[in-house]
Amino acid sequence: MKKVRFPIPPGSRKFQCITCGRKKTCKFFHRDRTRRYGIHPECKECRSQRQSAYSRRTRPARNAYDRAWWASNKEYAREMHRKMRLRRRRRDPVAYLIKRAKAAAKWKGLAFNLRHCDLTIPERCPVLGMKLVWPRKLVRRRPANLPSIDRVNPRRGYVRGNVRVISFRANLLKRNATLDELKALVRYVEEAST
Ligand SMILES: [Zn+2]
Numbered sequence: 001m002k003k004v005r006f007p008i009p010p011g012s013r014k015f016q017c018i019t020c021g022r023k024k025t026c027k028f029f030h031r032d033r034t035r036r037y038g039i040h041p042e043c044k045e046c047r048s049q050r051q052s053a054y055s056r057r058t059r060p061a062r063n064a065y066d067r068a069w070w071a072s073n074k075e076y077a078r079e080m081h082r083k084m085r086l087r088r089r090r091r092d093p094v095a096y097l098i099k100r101a102k103a104a105a106k107w108k109g110l111a112f113n114l115r116h117c118d119l120t121i122p123e124r125c126p127v128l129g130m131k132l133v134w135p136r137k138l139v140r141r142r143p144a145n146l147p148s149i150d151r152v153n154p155r156r157g158y159v160r161g162n163v164r165v166i167s168f169r170a171n172l173l174k175r176n177a178t179l180d181e182l183k184a185l186v187r188y189v190e191e192a193s194t
Pocket of ligand 1: 017047
C-alpha cells in the first residue's frame with residue numbers, strides 16, 4: 001500500500017484533504033492509526049462521497065452476483081429461509097402472527113390495522129383450555145394447539161379490538177360461523193347424541 005504524505009508539516013492543526021484540497025481541522029477527518037497523523041488523508045465529506053459513488057456504481061454487479069448465487073443454491077436457500085422463519089417466529093411470535101394476518105387480510109380482501117401492542121398470546125386457548133405451543137419445526141399440517149388469530153366478528157377483519165389469539169383447533173371449528181349458527185349446531189349435535 002502506498003503511503004500518503006501530507007502536504008502540511010506536523011504540529012499544524014489544520015490538514016489538507018488530498019481530494020478536495022481544502023484545509024480542515026482533524027475532526028473533519030476519519031481516524032486511521034496506520035496513517036501518518038493518525039487520520040485518513042481524505043476528509044469525511046470526500047470519503048463518504050467517493051464510497052457511496054463506488055457503492056452505487058457496483059450495485060448492479062453485486063445484485064446480479066447475488067441473484068445468480070441464490071439461483072444456483074436453491075436447495076440451500078429453501079432450507080435457510082425455513083430456519084430463518086422459525087427463528088423469527090420463536091423470537092417474536094406476535095410479530096409473526098401480525099405479519100401472517102396482514103397477508104391473510106390482503107388475500108381475503110379484509111380490513112387490517114393491527115400493531116404489535118394490539119395482540120397478546122395467552123398461555124392457554126381461551127376456548128378449549130389447551131396449552132398453546134409453537135411446534136419446533138415448520139409442519140405442513142397445523143397442529144390443534146397452534147396459536148392463531150381469531151376475528152371476533154369475521155367480517156370486520158383484522159382490526160384493533162376485533163382480534164384474539166385462540167388455538168387453531170378452536171378457530172377451525174368456529175371459522176366464520178355466526179352465534180346463531182353455532183347455537184343451531186350445538187342443538188343439532190346435542191339432539192343427535194341423546
Ligand atoms: Zn475533501
